Amino acid sequence: HTAVRPSGGGRRTGPARRPAASPRSPRRPASARRPAATPTQTLLYHKPKGLVVTHSDELGRETVYSRLMSDAALPAALRQQGALHAVGRLDQNTSGLLLLTTDGRLLHHVTNPTAHSRAAAGSYAEGGGAVSKTYVARVARLNASAVERLRRGGVGLGGGLGESGPAEVELLEERGASCTLRLTLREGKNRQVRRMLHGVGSSVIELRRTHVGRLCLGGLAE
Numbered sequence: 581h582t583a584v585r586p587s588g589g590g591r592r593t594g595p596a597r598r599p600a601a602s603p604r605s606p607r608r609p610a611s612a613r614r615p616a617a618t619p620t621q622t623l624l625y626h627k628p629k630g631l632v633v634t635h636s637d638e639l640g641r642e643t644v645y646s647r648l649m650s651d652a653a654l655p656a657a658l659r660q661q662g663a664l665h666a667v668g669r670l671d672q673n674t675s676g677l678l679l680l681t682t683d684g685r686l687l688h689h690v691t692n693p694t695a696h697s698r699a700a701a702g703s704y705a706e707g708g709g710a711v712s713k714t715y716v717a718r719v720a721r722l723n724a725s726a727v728e729r730l731r732r733g734g735v736g737l738g739g740g741l742g743e744s745g746p747a748e749v750e751l752l753e754e755r756g757a758s759c760t761l762r763l764t765l766r767e768g769k770n771r772q773v774r775r776m777l778h779g780v781g782s783s784v785i786e787l788r789r790t791h792v793g794r795l796c797l798g799g800l801a802e
Contacts (some may be wrong), residue, residue, distance in 0.1 A: 676789030
């Protein structure tokens with residue numbers, strides 16, 4: 581299921597007051613006036629396992645976009661090919677919160693959070709910095725030392741991706757040979773949570789993203 585909300589760039593707080601035209605300055609013709617900004621929209625989507633986040637898949641797997649284009653509950657304008665773009669990705673076997681947007685500034689900020697793009701994230705970011713992502717992971721049981729390594733950072737990710745940065749890690753549950761963690765990252769390298777767990781000698785059994793910045797999956801159904 582999905583929920584649609586206006587992006588920061590499409591939100592208005594009230595009508596803008598236009599200063600009175602000076603009698604000495606000619607009015608611009610209507611054709612020369614700046615067109616009104618097109619409101620942007622961002623979709624909160626509960627991605628199920630099994631879908632890939634790409635516009636087309638050479639292996640013929642079902643994509644997030646093909647699923648959305650067939651969803652009659654979604655406004656017709658958002659079901660057009662190329663209307664929405666994913667803000668980051670979730671791999672095929674990861675479920676949870678995925679943002680899709682028509683807002684190019686938001687897309688650029690979350691995927692490339694440089695200082696000059698921070699304002700574009702609006703209410704999605706926390707404290708004006710990089711947008712955090714929070715995951716709940718059921719993993720093969722790991723010891724306290726491994727958890728501390730995840731928190732501290734410096735875990736080799738392989739694939740030429742360098743090392744992980746510091747992360748917030750909370751142990752939620754231990755059950756038999758597995759445990760459940762909540763991890764909050766402020767970087768988004770390819771398959772990073774899975775790579776981090778592999779780097780400390782564990783593996784992911786199930787992975788779900790619950791938050792992107794201040795946005796929460798909550799009770800949004802798949």
